[in-house]
Amino acid sequence: MTIATFVLSSLSAVHFYRGSERNYLSLSFSLIALLMSASCILYSLSDFSLSFTFRSYLTNLISIPILFIPILLTYIIFNYFRPDSPVSPPALLTLIHALAIVVFSWYSFRGLVGSYQMEGSLRIFKPGPLYYSACAYIYGSVFVCLAILIRNIFIGNYFVRLHSVYLFAATICCGLISSFLAILLSLSGNSEVSAVVLGTLAFLWIAWISITNFRLFNIELSDFKNGLRNPRFSSVIVSLNRFLLKKIDPKTFAEICDQFETERREEVYALQAEMLLESAYSKEGAISNHVKQYSQKVTDLFIS
Template sequence: MTLLLFLLLFASALFFYKRSCKNAICKAFICLSFAFSLWSLFLYLSTVSLDSTLRSFIVPVVPIPILFTPLLLNYITLNYTKPYEPTPLPPYVLVLHLSMLLLFSWLAFEGYTWPMAFDGKSEYFREGLFFYIACGYLYVSAIACLFVIVYTMITGGYLVRLHSIYMFTGILLGCCVSSLFVIILPFWEIYQLPLAALGFLVFLWFSWIPATQYDLFNIELEDFGQDFRNPRFSSIIISANRFLLNRMNAKAFKAICDRLEEKRVEEVFERQANLMIEAGYSAQDLIGHVNRCSRDITRLFFR
């Protein structure tokens, strides 16, 4: 199961890398995806039969990739609505997260921030105070990002709110699912830490949409042309965005539709005027002119 979850996380990271533009926020999201997959890989390697020396080194460093989450997630949360004009993290936030990263990484090497330990023969569960402190730091950082997203939803326009729904849902579900296996179940002595990767997968796939596919919320959202010859997965997302926008702000959605209709009417009138001019200057092949005009008008609605 651990190997399967690693493969899913790694495949997701590769997918995001290939399907995302390479601006700063996309790079941060891709780094976060690979950090999750690296965590899952370390977790898998800690459970297989390896040399005891190598395994003794791997087990303590398992949590280190996850410690990059607050820094990267804060950067993504700050800039997911403005990917082409990203704002750097405030200095005090950057210093805080870098300090916590170094502190918990050092504690990880000392064997304090991961509940699994290796005694040279077998791996066993060992709860510790620093493990829960590290978890608290991770989840408090995620909750702080949720508050930032809520503030953005309140102060932003309808397209910003549309972005924020995906980000909020991804972070919230990711926290709930992962905390179930990391914090809640261990209280009942049910240890299924690898399944926390399910929460990471939920977070990644929900957050990937607003973090890296910005055009689906503005340019392509207002383009109602249908490309039947090249169906895309993004068409599902665009349809969902239009449904959500119509529910959130029917007036804004109607304005988008009105602009599209006005643009199409103007283009049809332009084609008709060109047909009349061509027909007036050329008395021959009138049927050919009509056919060409009909094809041009058809292309307005079918890309």
């Protein structure tokens, strides 16, 4: 199970970077997935028939990659609604994360932070003295980011609010999947590391869709064409975004609809004037042909 999770995390990391704009924001997603895969491979290697010292060393390293997730998550929360112009988190917040990473990593090397210990030839769940302190740091960072998301759902323009809804849903999905798998895998005797990794991947994938396809929240949100001949998965996202926008900001949604109707009405008037001029001065074709061409052009305005 851990090996499969490692492969899935590694492939996700590659896709997050190659299938996006390849900016710092997408790099943060890739790094989180790589850190998760690193924990998985360390956990798997510590099961091999190696020397006690080397297995203990690998066991102590399992928790270190996870310590870097809060600082990357903080960067994502500060920039998920502005992928083209990211900003750095406050210096004090970055310093706190850096100190926490250094301190907990140092004690992880000494076996005081990890959740597993080696006793003889067995690796058992035995949290170190600083394990719960590290958990408090990680979960505290997650809850702070979650609080920022909840605030942004109710404050800001529709672009920020829609993205916040997606990231909030991703966070809830991550928690539910991790909790369910932790119980299921523990009952079957498997590692709970896989549960945490799979839950985190669920968060990354849901959040990544909204961040890398930000045009679906901005440009295409005001285009109500229906791709009947070329249906796309992105059309589902756009429809969902419009539904959410109507619920969280009815005024903005009404303004977008009015803007769309005004633009299309002006284009129809222009086509109508063009048809009248062509039918009056053109000697080619009957009036019925001009009407058919006009009807086709009007249809193309609303159906792509």
